[in-house]
Amino acid sequence: MGDFILEQLYIFFAATYGGMLIGFIYDLYRVFRGVFKPGKIATVIQDFFFWIVIAGVAMFVLLFSASGQIRFFSFLGFSLGMLLYYWTFSNIVIRTIRKVLRIIYKGIGKIVKTICYPFGLAKKQIKKMVLEIKVKLAWVPKIYHRLRNLPKKTFKKAKRYIMKILKKK
Structure with missing residues (x-):
């Protein structure tokens, strides 16, 4: 009887962990949609893929923890995991992801500026030469x-x- 209860607790905690993972994936999706602001059709497509990923995570957790058996307390575990994640980690994760994206965006901006700098100088020199030629050939x-x-x-x-x-x- 003790092994049965331990097995049920293992399934419940695995489902709770799966719920936390689903909450993390949802936060990634929220930040992604906030940054890129997709249109209606793109949102429908993204929602479809989001639910496919979530279903895959849930199936993976249930397959490896409960041999694919769906039980009521598994749903409770997923729900509790999502709520725990939302109450504890969600704000921290969202802020961290946004900071990382800002750092990446600034880094890419600096790289682009560095790459474009010689072209900007060449453009200025060409404009200067064209203006001189224009004046001389007026x-x-x-x-x-x-x-x-x-x-x-x-x-x-x-x-x-x-x-x-x-x-x-």
Whole structure:
């Protein structure tokens, strides 16, 4: 009889541990959704995968602790584990995950800035060179405009000259 009670306690505590693990996974999911703010369709897909993972954790715990048998106190253990996790560790875990994500975000930002710095310098130098060339070649559009209009002016002058010659006769 003592072994039976010890086995039931083992299953209950394993389910409690599984409930705490499920609470941790839920906190990871909450932080993930808070950071990325998915749309409606992405939320449905993420919820689907979240429940698949949770079902897998619950099945794994029940399979290895109770040989896959589902008992009422297993559900109580899962519920108690989630509540214990929520009351004790949830706030600490969420704050820690957010701090870690901020550190990672800042680190990635510094890496990106370091990688982009030479490109920024090159861009400034190219802009400076283009501006200098633009200033030095400011006369080119004026010449181009004159040359473009030259055939029209020449044609008009030739036409006037021919008209004058024809009127004299």
